[in-house]
Amino acid sequence: MPDAALVERIVQRDESALALLYDRYAGVLSSVLNRILRDTQAAEEILQDIFYQLWRTASRFDPSRGSLGGWLLVIARNRAISRLRKRNPAGGEELSENQVVAPANLESLVAKRELLVRVKAAVDSLPREQRDVLELAYFAGMTHSEIARHTGDPLGTVKTRLRTAVEALKHNLQPSDETRQRDLGQQATGNNP
Amino acid sequence: MTNGHPTREEDFDLYALGALEGGERQVVEAHVAVCADCARKLAEARGRVAMLAFAAPRVEASPLAKERLMARVRAETAPARRATTAPDRHGGRRETESDVTRGRLFNRWWAVALTPVAVALVFATILLWRQNEGLDRELANERQSLASLQREIEEAHHVADLLAARDTVVVPLMPMPGMGKGMGRVTYNAHMGMLMYDGDLAPTAAGKSYQLWLMPMHGAPINAGVFNPKPGQVEHWMIELPAGVAPKEFAVTLEPAGGMPHPTGPKVLAGAVA
DSSP states (O other), X not given: OOHHHHHHHHHTTOHHHHHHHHHHHHHHHHHHHHHHHOOHHHHHHHHHHHHHHHHHHGGGOOGGGOOHHHHHHHHHHHHHHHHXXXXXXXXXXXXXXXXXXOSSOTTOHHHHHHHHHHHHHHHHTSOHHHHHHHHHHHHHXXXXXXXXXXXXXXXXXXXXXXXXXXXXXXXXXXXXXXXXXXXXXXXXXXXXX | OBTTBOSSTHHHHHHHHTOOOHHHHHHHHHHHTTOHHHHHHHXXXXXXXXXXXXXXXXXXXXXXXXXXXXXXXXXXXHHHHHHHTSOOTTOOOOOOHHHHHHHXXXXXXXXXXXXXXXXXXXHHHHXXXXXXXXXXXXXXHHXXXXXXXXXXXXXXXXXXXXXXXXXXXEEEEEEOTTSOSOEEEEEEETTTTEEEEEEEOOOOOXXXXXXXXXXXXXXXXXXXXEEXXXXXOOEEEEEEOOTTOOEEEEEEEEEETTOXXXXXXXXXXXXXXX
16 A cells, blocks of 8 residues: 555544554664664654654645655654754654655565665675765764764865765666666555565 | 756755755755755755665664554544543533522532432443543554554465466475575466565574575566575565566575675575476
């Protein structure tokens, strides 16, 4: 069943729809929260808060504006980084804002498995110094200057490394025609293996 | 900036990562607020950057976390349900002075007569409230069971369709020489693009995963799932693959944790399609 249909059922206060969405996304959300925070309890609190927010504000979700799975991942990272750095979350956490267009259909188990392989391969294929700055930016929420201070490298070097890393990531995550067609087919039929 | 647009599209990814600072950040923010095209590019960049979550080592959410979430949700909905059925206490008419005098005498008499009834009512209310709480819990448990059953039924339908189809093939996967014990079975229908795997393999070493591949008659191997079996647990799943691919062989290889885009490790199990 597509995310949009489950969100519609949540708006009707159907708890089982929330449980299904939880089963679909809790794994990857839990992984990224634990990687950022390295604290199981804090990760679980944020995971619960995100799904509770979804329960309370589901009516604001507009599937034509982006992917629910992508939004959940963005919010999870934002909150974990804020907790890690002891600051309030940045704005744009409402379901109605912060458009996120995912490069694959996250509702499909097959697409998620493929994505996992592609992302890991893309990150692993980066030279060590580029991978390090990308991980500091994504998992530690550091800016260019903060990374430069952390690594001791010149700011210009950090900027070049990070830019090259995101270029490579963008290239590697470009969906193939075959993937795009299959994702579109699954979205149309609501097929979520 | 060119015509107000960021010079490089990677700026959107860097913004989504949170790496830009000060002026660089403000320039992107100010521009996407007025340029729909660039707002769309930023949405795509957010999606791309969000996929880095898949690079995190897999950590399953605790089953208790889900229970706590559902309990929180039920705690919110239960009072709301009770509130909608509570009696309206503000519907009475305004009392006159004589009403009050008559009422006082009346009340004294009734106060004595009705005290045992009031006490009984309090007990009954407490009892009913407890029963109501119990019923709410039971209802929530039933709903959870129903959701779980719905999932099982959905999968059972897929399995039934797969097994009933005439062109479904069943391919036993046998251990390769020197690769230890274990075996598996693939049930596959090319027309439907459905594959079911059942297998019994020893757990992998740290940093490794098994990966199932469909080796087509023509073209590159197709990833059909990455898995890490738990001790004593039979692996079973269904997966949808691109339809219409004629398989030559199915194989399980040993790969770096998380799997690879193409097979790189040794074959552990394999089975040719007859």
